[in-house]
Amino acid sequence: MKEAYCEHIYSSIVFGFNGYKYCNSVWDGPDFIPYDEDDAWNKNEKRRVNIISDLKKGIVPPNCVGCSDLHYIEENHVQEVSINDSIINKITIFNYNHCNCRCFYCSVNSVYSGDEVQKSNFYDVLPLLKKLESNNRITNNTFIAFNGGEPTMLEEFNDIANMALDKHCKTEILSNGIVYNEMISKLLIDRDDSILYISLDCGTNDTFKRMKIVDRFNDVVLNIKRYVDDLKKAGKEPYQIRIKYIIFPNVNDNKKEIDAFFKICKECGVKTVARTVNHCNRNVNQDKNKLFLETSVIKSYKYFKEQAELFNMNLIPELWADVIVENKVYSCRKISPVTRLKSELHFLFGNKNKKFI
Numbered sequence: 001m002k003e004a005y006c007e008h009i010y011s012s013i014v015f016g017f018n019g020y021k022y023c024n025s026v027w028d029g030p031d032f033i034p035y036d037e038d039d040a041w042n043k044n045e046k047r048r049v050n051i052i053s054d055l056k057k058g059i060v061p062p063n064c065v066g067c068s069d070l071h072y073i074e075e076n077h078v079q080e081v082s083i084n085d086s087i088i089n090k091i092t093i094f095n096y097n098h099c100n101c102r103c104f105y106c107s108v109n110s111v112y113s114g115d116e117v118q119k120s121n122f123y124d125v126l127p128l129l130k131k132l133e134s135n136n137r138i139t140n141n142t143f144i145a146f147n148g149g150e151p152t153m154l155e156e157f158n159d160i161a162n163m164a165l166d167k168h169c170k171t172e173i174l175s176n177g178i179v180y181n182e183m184i185s186k187l188l189i190d191r192d193d194s195i196l197y198i199s200l201d202c203g204t205n206d207t208f209k210r211m212k213i214v215d216r217f218n219d220v221v222l223n224i225k226r227y228v229d230d231l232k233k234a235g236k237e238p239y240q241i242r243i244k245y246i247i248f249p250n251v252n253d254n255k256k257e258i259d260a261f262f263k264i265c266k267e268c269g270v271k272t273v274a275r276t277v278n279h280c281n282r283n284v285n286q287d288k289n290k291l292f293l294e295t296s297v298i299k300s301y302k303y304f305k306e307q308a309e310l311f312n313m314n315l316i317p318e319l320w321a322d323v324i325v326e327n328k329v330y331s332c333r334k335i336s337p338v339t340r341l342k343s344e345l346h347f348l349f350g351n352k353n354k355k356f357i
């Protein structure tokens with residue numbers, strides 16, 4: 001008999017909005033433990049042990065059936081783990097959704113927080129990270145990803161970053177770049193494989209305001225330059241800084257905007273750019289989980305690649321979506337139908353009137 005295996009169940013933790021999970025897959029994964037339940041942490045760990053023991057018998061949690069991260073391997077290849085003992089390879093911090101920006105397309109339905117640094121929405125992650133650390137479950141192989149609203153607006157951010165530096169962890173930070181934080185540069189300098197994504201998504205002030213509602217284009221450009229300069233001062237080429245562009249029809253899918261984007265990136269000394277599409281697109285065929293893109297987006301997609309070549313920049317071609325240019329179907333894997341629906345509503349009704357938290 002084959003055993004089932006998922007590395008996330010084994011060695012990941014996601015600090016989600018409402019509780020603890022093991023993965024951020026399109027599949028829902030095992031039911032999560034609400035963070036405010038009595039003894040939630042230990043329950044989550046016990047659940048990990050029990051699921052692994054079930055997987056060894058070929059029993060798969062219902063919400064994992066069909067997930068591409070689930071593998072079947074030869075019997076007796078999966079090791080049992082003990083409670084509070086297994087090494088954690090991936091930590092995803094996703095317990096916050098406040099943000100100092102109001103992007104109309106935001107897939108996390110962020111809450112506008114103005115410029116105030118905020119406590120995470122539901123619970124503090126740092127004590128839980130300290131717990132993992134004291135049980136020697138965080139190593140220099142542990143990858144820490146920030147994946148919620150805006151990490152630079154998170155009260156715990158510097159403490160978590162300090163812990164990542166102490167443990168020499170790999171990190172991935174997704175930021176809108178409105179606020180500069182020197183800890184981010186320290187993390188990039190500490191490890192060559194740590195990454196910072198900054199979502200600029202346009203090349204002009206007007207389009208920025210249209211897409212992100214707030215008037216902070218110049219701040220973002222200035223901060224991109226600061227991060228690039230920090231790396232250069234540390235003797236590094238700034239390849240770890242990836243400036244991102246989501247292509248939206250009738251918004252930024254034109255040559256003028258893309259040209260302006262590349263001009264700014266060049267002026268800032270950027271070496272890596274990333275292109276993507278709206279992964280909450282309306283034109284999704286739910287059955288096949290396929291995303292159909294408009295012709296203008298396909299054209300811009302190609303043009304973006306040509307410009308990256310022209311400016312001699314690294315291109316991260318398909319971020320969070322499988323996209324094949326040449327008028328073919330585009331598949332989009334990384335977002336669950338529920339998130340897509342929420343985001344669709346967000347998209348339709350806009351972000352302008354968002355309340356402060």
Ligand SMILES: C[S@@+](CC[C@H](N)C(=O)[O-])C[C@H]1O[C@@H](n2cnc3c(N)ncnc32)[C@H](O)[C@@H]1O
Nearest residue numbers: 105106107148149150174175176199278279280
């Ligand atoms: C939710 S944001 C959080 C980080 C940060 N606030 C930012 O915007 O960069 C995480 C990433 O998802 C991207 N994102 C948000 N909504 C998206 C959408 N509808 N389609 C594609 N990417 C999206 C953002 O641009 C960002 O790179």
Ligand code: SF4
Nearest residue numbers: 006023027029064067
């Ligand atoms: S949904 Fe997939 S990635 Fe998530 S725990 Fe289940 S098998 Fe693993």
Ligand code: SF4
Nearest residue numbers: 099101103106149176
């Ligand atoms: S910057 Fe935009 S995409 Fe990122 S969390 Fe804020 S509103 Fe959402």
